[in-house]
Amino acid sequence: MSILEIIILIGPFVWFLFSLALIKGWLAMPNFFIQNKPNPLRISVIIPVRNEEKNILLLLKDLENQSFDHEQFEVLVANDNSSDRTAELVSHFSKECTYALKLLTLTNEPHSSPKKRAISQALHQSKHEWIVTTDGDCRVGKHWLAAIASFQQQTQARLISGPVTFHDEGNASSRIQIVEFASLIGSAAVAMFWERPNMCNGANLSYSKATFQAVGGFSGNENLASGDDEFLMHKVAARFPGEVRFVKSTEALVTTEAHQNFRSFYQQRRRWASKWKHYQDWKVSALAIFVFLANVSCIAGVLLFSFNQLSGLVLASMALLKFSSEFIFLSLVLRFLGQEKSILLIPLVQLIYPFYVCFFGLAAQGKGYEWKGRKLQ
Template identity: 50%
Template sequence: MTIFLLAVAFLYALFTLTLWITWLRLPAIQIDADAHVKPFISVVIPVRNEADNIGKLLQDLCQQSYPHFEVIVADDSSTDATLSIVERMAHRVPYALRPLSLTNERSASPKKRAITQSITLATGELIMTTDGDCRVGPDWLAAFATCYEKTGAKLISGPVTFTTERTVFDSLQTVEFSSLIGTGACTMALGIPTMCNGANLCYVKEVFGEVGGFTGVDHLASGDDEFLMHKIANRYPDSIRFLKSDEAIVQTQPHQSWSAFYNQRKRWASKWRAYDSWLPSLLAVFIFLSNTAPLLAVLGWLLNFLNGNVALVVIGLKLVPEFLFLRQVLVFLQKKSSVGVIPLTQLIYPLYVVFFGLAAQRKGYIWKGRKLN
């Protein structure tokens, strides 16, 4: 047991330090105001019951410094005023805004259906996806257009964080989410992409068609972002990029209830068994074991079958490199105020990972008022 715990802790420390160094070396892309960047972008926003938020996002898009874009809002049978808000704003905004009303048919993956139908209408060279409860800065599209022109990437993943934290629960979500964003960015930089987020994702429309879109994974409710990324990475291994730019940051709202948080994280955790690539599945198992190790170390110490010094080494190998990495990502995401919550997150996170690792084995969760598998 001692050798196993030390081995897992050492490997996790090595893994996290690699992420930290990779993040520090990840180049930032600066917008070149004099560059003639002109790829036309179709912004696709799948929504359901976002009446409280969609107007703010559409207003943000009015402020974009990059003019070559259209917006398609795919409304998935909202029961509130979402669609009527979009239709009213279509006559007021300075860009082409196209409301798309989806039929209320049963689908295993409503979000993939919304994105696919939107792409059939899109006229842009690039597809940019985000969510109805997100907020974007004025240079958001300019940053992605610049990155595309400079790198020729087929898929570009952008940074996502939460809006202002009002509670400890909000801050905990911010820290936890930063670990996902940072890990996804670094694995892309290392040429082994594992995760991305559909709230801030850009890809070439033609490539979406080349890889068959969501065909093969359209029976899964989750994964409109990661499964597509893996399909594109298989065809274009060197064309997946993370956009490390302040201007590219998208903000979304933290969950206000444990129930909403639970259902989202269970939805995310449930997809790992469906990956064709072995790497994301291996990473999921490795993270599970790495977070189980300190729990077992503490338990072993309390039950007197593990030396206290060994338990401290196992815990230290997890906490120190993790803190260095998370702090760096949070500073980039302009969330320096959440750095102080890292230790609390580290205390809770092993329990969280073990809980959702087990919860993911059971099917079924609620998404946008619907029960999905």
């Protein structure tokens, strides 16, 4: 075996070991079940919205069906200059729902990103100590708040991240997105279990108001359109080590719509990928670079093989190392998320993924992207 072949194999081999570690971490992380004990926690649910007339009532009705005591939570819908009927629908629903529902009109903050501005202003107007955030296009189960409250009561965590997945629309597009997103949710969950949090998702995030204020909220990155979830989590993890947790419970699951076209998918993933260069924790940045380089090595292997610079045996070894343990890990996460039908598409996603990672890793180096009808930096 040549030196070149050995170098090319390093990336897939390290990835194989990394995926094995993720499998071990995922299996070691216990599933959480709601404890039927009196829970005094009072919750303020914050929902930033912009033009969500097609979705917002579905979420508000999900909250109407919560098993958690309706006297113990309020819902604040932070309307970010919607030009459709979002505000009208929320206002009308507030007159008939059995929980406290408020529609907030945001004031202008020129140096703050829209979503961070929405969350910050809603948080300052909230009545309760525990904050839960989700998005206007999400759906939640009837025990969602009960699961979060029970988990917080048991663990006393300062910040809790919950599972998120896409609706299975029965087509290849949504299922490919489900698989890709499961890799992010699963690896983020294991990292929190290891007390090395790196990622989370604002569609299912909760924390105490005191914790938010203790770390200065979104200060330091308020101008960045993305990161209302991850940058805050990193600050909490640095200030309060071991107090960032993932609730591994299907009762705490949040679902959202898969992207219907490549343009919206591209804009979101570019927005996500743009965050890595702003991370303050070198370990999180190093992980992003490792993922990028490991996938670059796979593409390099294919190119070298096509020019007869790499043997078929080495290419097959790369594929086995890269895909075997990764397939097992993704299967475990998808089963937990109730997305067993997407398991069959894992091999396809694995073939696409190296090109996907490299493409968005490079695309994120540019400036600006579109989101919710706005051009953001």
